[in-house]
Amino acid sequence: RGWYSGDTHIHSRILSDADAKQLMAYVQAEDVHVANILMMGNYRRTYFEQRGFGKDYHVIDGDYILAPGQEEPRTFATQGHFIGWNLTSFVRNTDYYFLYDIFADIIHEQGGLAEYAHANSGAFRVAHDMSMNIPKDKIDFLEIFQGMYLGTNLYFDYLNLGFELTATAGSDIPWGHTIGDVRVYAYIGNQPFTADAWFEAFENGRTFVTNGPMLEFTVDDALPGDEIKLTDTRKLRVKARAWGVPERIGAAPKKLEIIRHGEV
Secondary structure, X not given: OOEEEEXXXXXXXXXXXXXXXXXXXXXXXXXXXXXXXXXXXXXXXXXXXXXXXXXXXXXXXXXXXXXXXXXXEEEOOOOEEEEEEOOOOOOOOHHHOOOHHHHHHHHHHOOOEEEEOOOOOOHHHHHHHHHHHOOOOOOOEXXXXXXXXXXXXXXXXXXXXXXXXXXXXXXXXXXXXXXXXXXXXEEOOOOOOOHHHHHHHHHOOOEEEEOOOEEEEEEOOEOOOOOOOOOOOOOOXXXXXXXXXXXXXXXXXXXXXXXXXXXX
């Protein structure tokens, strides 16, 4: 159907072919097609080192891709954790470690994408920095699904204010349950599956997040991430479909909510 799964928050070192082979086997076993492998840091040091960043350091096996990125900067009681994907180099400078907007600018200059982690729970006081940098148009995504907890309060607040933000989901392995326990799907349609195609679809907001059920959603013929501009009053046709595996607890959808301006 043109949708490819991803886990946007995985921590693992890739310093050798053996590291890459082992991690690729894990990703394939969980059937996650794009795995964003995040080197991370704090003010003192870095962890989960990578051989490098950019296309030359993507690990590809058929239609499965390991793509190095970063969770950096990370502050624990002030501003939360910041994620950059699809990078060409690791972005780190302790001289301006608390200025997340500068990190976002450098990530975007590389053609990458910027996000706040743990927005589902508001952990590490991430809401503080969000309130400064989302209005400055520095942020592309919010991680609203993690640890089987879907948290939409912060996300809906910004959507209701008119900010265009894409929802994403990440497992945060090794602190999470397993790779792909929650995941995000990006729609690339009939074009060949590549990292560029997946990240472009992601940048355009053509995604849904899930912990099992599959989703299809259109308004008229518009997909998630599209914008509909109306010049007069008319009816819009909303078409939604969800399906899952009845034998798995919680995997079979039971209820649909349509939310407008924060209200069901």
